[in-house]
Amino acid sequence: MSPIEIPFATQPIRLLMGFLCAFFAVGILWFVVRGFVIYLRRLSTLKWSTALAGAIIYVLMFGFALIPAAIFVELVQNPKTIISDAGISLDATLLHGSTRIGWNEIQRVTCLWSRSRQITSLTIHGVDGRKITVGNSGIAALGPVHDLAVARLGNDVVERCWIPFRQ
Numbered sequence: 001m002s003p004i005e006i007p008f009a010t011q012p013i014r015l016l017m018g019f020l021c022a023f024f025a026v027g028i029l030w031f032v033v034r035g036f037v038i039y040l041r042r043l044s045t046l047k048w049s050t051a052l053a054g055a056i057i058y059v060l061m062f063g064f065a066l067i068p069a070a071i072f073v074e075l076v077q078n079p080k081t082i083i084s085d086a087g088i089s090l091d092a093t094l095l096h097g098s099t100r101i102g103w104n105e106i107q108r109v110t111c112l113w114s115r116s117r118q119i120t121s122l123t124i125h126g127v128d129g130r131k132i133t134v135g136n137s138g139i140a141a142l143g144p145v146h147d148l149a150v151a152r153l154g155n156d157v158v159e160r161c162w163i164p165f166r167q
Contacts, residue, residue, distance in 0.1 A: 004148075007079075032058065073093070079093050083148065088134070099131075101132060112162065113162065
């Protein structure tokens, strides 16, 4: 079997989301840095309790800028999920390590259907708690991967697909 590679995000999604993440990170930092410079200039005139409260507030504000920055880093690295004879593996990035689950280590596989009955997401659960989610916005049909999982693992491990938010 030749390995199947599924990227974290397709190129158009990477460009759009990368631009939005960079825009939000720069926007947050634009407003926070100006106030932080003023805070640093006045730091020697503040009481220690006021200085500590200001430091906590600025740490939180800089933390909010880290969220879109972390998403941007994940999009730039674009880890791939590889499905092969050895099992299923997810590439490592700066924010998380690589994950590999062998076919004999899979406890269950769950999946999501779109309203048009195409499989859009597969989640592979390992016996030791590891989890790999396969699928992205550009790959709407994961039917062949689902069929491979059913063939390798059987219907007792691969659960029935369901449609999210179905009323």
